[in-house]
Amino acid sequence: MNWETVIGLEVHAQLSTDSKIFSGASTAFGAEPNSQACAVDLGLPGALPVVNIRAVEMAVKFGLAVNGRIASHSIFARKNYFYPDLPKGYQISQYEDPIVSGGVLPIDFDGGITDIQLTRAHLEEDAGKSAHGNVLGATGIDLNRAGTALLEIVSEPVMRSAKEAVAYLRELHQLVQYLKICDGNMEEGSFRCDANVSVRLKGDTEFGTRTEIKNLNSFRFVERAIDFEVERQIDVLTEGGSITQETRLYDTEAGETRSMRGKEDAHDYRYFPDPDLLPVHVAPEFIEDLSVQLPELPRAKRQRFVTDYELSQDDASLLTGSAETAAYFEACLAAEAVDPKALSNWIVGELFAALNEAGLKIEYCPIKPTDFSVLIERISDGTISGKMAKEVFQAMWDGEGNADEVIDARGLEQISDSAAIEAAVDEVIAENSDQVAQFRAGKEKVLGFLVGQVMKKTKGQANPKVANELMKKQLGDGE
Amino acid sequence: MSDQFPSSVAQLAAGLRDGEYSSVELTKAYLTRISEHDDALNSFITVCDESALAQARAADAAIAAGAANNLCGVPYANKDIFCTSDVRTSCGSKMLDNFIAPYDAGVVERLNAAGMVMLGKTNMDEFAMGSSNETSFYGRTCNPWDLSRVPGGSSGGSAAAVAASLAPIATGTDTGGSIRQPAAFCGISGLKPTYGRVSRYGMIAFASSLDQGGPMGRTAEDLALLMNVIAGFDERDSTSLEMPDEDFGRLLNKPIENARIGVPSEYFGPDLDAEIGALLERAIAEFEKLGATICEVSLPNSQLAIPAYYVIALAECSSNLSRYDGIRFGHQCENAVDLTDLYERSRAEGFGEEVKRRILVGTYALSSGYYDAYYRKAQQIRRLIKQDFVNAFDDVDFLIGPTTPDVAFTAGCHSSDPVTMYLSDIYTTAVNLAGLPALSIPAGQVSGLPVGLQLIGNYFSEAAMLGLADRYQKNSSWHLSHPSEICAGGPS
Structure with missing residues (x-):
């Protein structure tokens, strides 16, 4: 059977803001755990978020670069779920009315140019990190990352191979760095990718059931994980099974994807507009100012x-x-x-x-x-x-x-002066009568040896081209 | 405070400046009164004897140095919803019984900067969810006019403390009437400012789009004085209004001839107690006598306010209270076997019944499949309600009506049916949905219990509303009556 792969990517680009998206705490990487979490990041009672205008600027720059629609009025929403590294019990994100909708990123692929359509790009805050194993018998929580600004860039499901997905990802990776909105450091998690993957028979118009693969932090893993997942899905379908809509984790060691949670465990995030934040108004002049600053x-x-x-x-x-x-x-x-x-x-x-x-x-x-x-x-x-x-x-x-x-x-200057090189050539001819005779007998390969001797004599400084010509000329003269 | 000290903040401040008494003397007198009477009232969760006296001494030094602000050295009671960096902030909940905030709320910073003296943190419904102060983890507060009755809520502790002269003035917060209703029940004055006037930074959230801090005191003049301290822009609160500072007392003692006052017919329907209705008629006649023009207006969507309010407020609270997970601060259950157990038991043990009910209802209203029917619909209604007010303010400057449909009710009488309790907010919630300023002042008594009159103004009209209320109070004496049972005379 002839299968077609369908891939859409969700990229989390960590925005290069000095402070967090809703607080004044620093975003510098690698600080002591919980040393860069203020009352807002800790979700303390009474603490309130205030939007970092730099993050909005960066999102708008991205929107301009991909020719997306910049919302004049975008809304921050709360995504509600419980997790220890999510201090408020909700993540501030965007749901209805994201800051950027649509857009396109052309990529060079397969000898041509393919336009990758984007669905949206929205601003949100990152969660903290749960550190398992560092603290004996407990899970450590580091909230330094909590509240770091992210731009989630969602593509349409338009890619048809892991290679194409990687080509898109590379182009995107390059773009955000050109825009200076993300340092692109994948090891530190500044540029992370989740892949939505499904397969269908060629010619089908409906998409197959998709799985979402998380934890893809290098281009290589993206390609391997998608390839593995496509194979797995094809195997399941070929054997008459069906694909379960679920979230899967890529195990980099084993090189395979594993079920993380099924659809039945899917959260009802109860999105609603965050009443602590007013809608973000982006004025035409604001967009104009940023579009002037846009680099090539x-x-x-x-x-x-x-x-x-x-x-x-x-x-x-x-x-x-x-x-x-x-x-x-x-x-x-x-x-x-x-x-x-x-x-x-x-x-x-x-x-x-x-x-x-x-x-x-x-x-x-x-x-x-x-x-x-x-x-x-x-x-x-x-x-x-x-x-x-x-x-x-x-x-x-x-x-x-x-x-x-x-x-x-x-003293590395090359000697191109004929007189100086000629002397060396003459000396070499005089000192290597056997090789000269061989050359004259028609063994032209010996020329290389003779020129090499000239270079040696001049400590490599002779212009090899000049030395070559002069040697030929001298040997010729001798005939 | 009649024997030794005057009862109004304006007079207290004048006496301090004139050296008639010191802030330490004043503070001691109030602390003594609290120790004598609060066992009966339970209006304070935490009394701050030591820090209050330290603040008083600092205030006396500032006054002596001539560097004092207007209200420097004046004691006040602080609702236990405003974070204070050195005193526990419980929000009336077991969940925060051990919580000491590492920072001061914006309002507290302003009160400190003004040199005011915090006597203590007042009792309140748990997380401001209630209309009776019965949901507090620290026990119910009693109404000083009749200890078997509730003081209203959620700022019931502040209202009772001021009514019983345990504090000359207090802070409160109002999400659906939580300043005005207890002010009405306890016979004091309370102002809910325009949404965004008073910083919500460090004010523990119940429903963020509705919560607003405000002053509770004896007179409109006192409210204006405290507003001058606590109101103002705070960049740490995104919903704070960036407006130039203003003197909220600038329209006190001014004639009100040009005031046009509308009487919403919906506020005088069958829900309203007949005797309260009669008292309000008299008050309205008094305003007319003072020169105001009275006319009837309509707020056609009024009956939708309660359902819309309870959907929006509970949806927001269900999310706002997610941070109380037992992990970083607050109550944590013992011997959790896993994460789910930790969450479930910490929250089950830390929250009271009413808070849990509201979280559940709010969660339901936001759930996938119900969002459009509840939350989105409620937001649409909210816009209609706001538009009702906008239309009314085309024709009039103020609206007048009852604060509550009835006088203070007996403790426990609504415990079997929370919805009947919710209905006590029928005249107050629409104002929060619209973000408007409103105040309640005493306008009579029914069977010895105070009755509140509510004035609703257009956005940013606090000064004019306070001017109007002040005019009324200069021509009436309801605000001067004290509950005889507890506070005949006040501290001496």
């Missing part, structure tokens, strides 16, 4: 890099992977009119490798763009060879100075 978005930047710098789609994607990388690239170009392609190769190659190894983000790169572009320029003007450049790069990375300083200090 990843897709537009990518296209511009292809067009303006004649880069391949792949290179452009890599260079625009983060706004900071793109900014680094363009800062290099602004400093020196180097060849964009050569620059791109060096950033994507040497620089990325070094950054990776050091675990550094490009904004903390020890080599300034102005210095990096000089290095590229020294390769293209023939001062150093590509091979030498790697040594210079390493020295620059280690803080030995800029490209020219390193070249000077280490």
Whole structure:
């Protein structure tokens, strides 16, 4: 049978606000448990929420970036349920009248562009964390995260494979970081995903029964979990069974999804407008101000890099992977009119490798763009060879100075002067009569050895191209 | 307080400033009175002898230094719903019997800044849910006019304390009449301000969209003085109104010739006790004599106020009280076997019967499948009720009517049927649904029990309403009568 997968994603992006969405407490990660929870976050009697305008701004920015409708009047609602890490017994979220409705995120997938339709994006507060096992015989509760601002971004069920879902997720992940509304740190839980998955026979117009998979905190797990779940559902259906609508947890160790709670255990959340908060009014001027502040978005930047710098789609994607990388690239170009392609190769190659190894983000790169572009320029003007450049790069990375300083200090300048190289060539010919004879007998491979000797004699500083030509010329002359 | 001290806050404050007596003397006199009479009344949950005297000493120092505010050194009683950082805030519930808030309510900060002296925290219906003070975990409060009767609720402790001169003035909160009804039952004055006037920050929530703090005292003038202290914008309460500070006493002692007062026909129907109706007729005639124009108006949706109110208030309370889960503060059951057990027993043990009833009803009204029929419908009715008032205020400046359909009832008489108790709020809840200001002042007695007159004003018209009430009180003496049983004379 020919099955079709249907996937919709719910992403929780933690907004990069300094303080919580309804209180003044800090949102910094990693503080002592419960040190960043104030009376509001603790749900103390009489404590009241006040909306953090920064969170509203960020949600509006997102709405603008995906071309969604920004509600002029949106409502915070209470989602009621009991859990120890939910101090008030309800989560303040949005239900009817979310701040952003609709919208679309185009993604590059399968050699083309697919528009992923969004249902909505709404603001809500995060819960705290229950820590099992840290406290002997008890469950610890850390409310530092309680009240942290989240933007829940819900897609329509329009994706048809785990790979497509991941492509959407990556695009979204990149977008929220470009917008500077989320740090995208998946390990710390700043960008979390739940997947709604169902299967149906190709050609069916009705959706199959879906399951919701929770706890997907990496792109890899999203793909694996969906693939596993699709297989599982197909197996069940093929064997004549039926899918139960339920919430499933992805077990990263076992690589499988497991039932967490069924529909019968589903909460009746008793949503109703939060009477402690007034409706959020978003004025047209407010939207206008934010739309002016909107940065160039990843897709537009990518296209511009292809067009303006004649880069391949792949290179452009890599260079625009983060706004900071793109900014680094363009800062290099602004400093020196180097060849964009050569620059791109060096950033994507040497620089990325070094950054990776050091675990550094490009904004903390020890080599300034102005210095990096000089290095590229020294390769293209023939001062150093590509091979030498790697040594210079390493020295620059280690803080030995800029490209020219390193070249000077280490005497790495390439010798392109024919007279100097000619002398070395003549010496090599004189010292290697056997190999010269072999070459002349037609064994052309020996040329490489002879040129290598020239490089050795010049301590690698001879311009290899010039050395090669001169050697050929000298050997030819001797005939 | 007639022998040594005057009974009105305005006079008390003047005496303090003029050095006729110190705040410590005044505070001691009230604390003595509380110790002598509150065993009978049970109007206080917590009496703050030491901290009150400390505040009084500080007030005396400030007065001596000439740095004192208007009400500096004046004692008051604080409803036990306002969080205080050094004194337990129980909200009348076993659930919070051990709760000391780590912060002061916005209202308490203002009272402290004004240099006022908190005598103690007054008794109240549990979580402000009740009209009789009978639901308090700390036992019922008695009406000083007749100890077998209730003082009204939920601010019954504050009302009884002021009526019995255990405090010159008090704070209250009003969700569906909880300031006005006990004021009426105890023969004092009480103002429920426009929603948003008084910060709800640190005021323990019953129904957030209806709750409003306000003053309870002997006279309209005293209410104005306390309003000047407690009202004002608080950025920590999103529903707080950002308005410039105003003097709520600016229209006291002014003529009322231009006042147009409407009499809603719906408030004088068969529900109203005939003798109360007659007293109100006389009061209305008095207002007319003072120069006001009286006309009949209609609030056609009045009969919908009680059902709409009880759906909205209970829906909100069911959610507001979810935080009392026995985990972070408040009552926690012993030896819980698992999480569900912890929740169930902590809440079953910590909450009283009426609170549980309201949580259950409110939960039901918000449940999937019932939401539209109850909560959404109630919100629609709420808009109709508000519109009734808007229409009425096109033609008149104030509305006048009874505060309650009857005088204070006997304790226990509604215990078998909570709905009959709910009906005692028929004239008060519509005001909360509309967010309007309203006050109750004494306007006579039936069988020796006080009768309250309710004035309802347009949004932000507190000063004008207080001016009107003040005019009436300057021409009548009902507000000066004291319950003979307890407080003949007052402390001396």
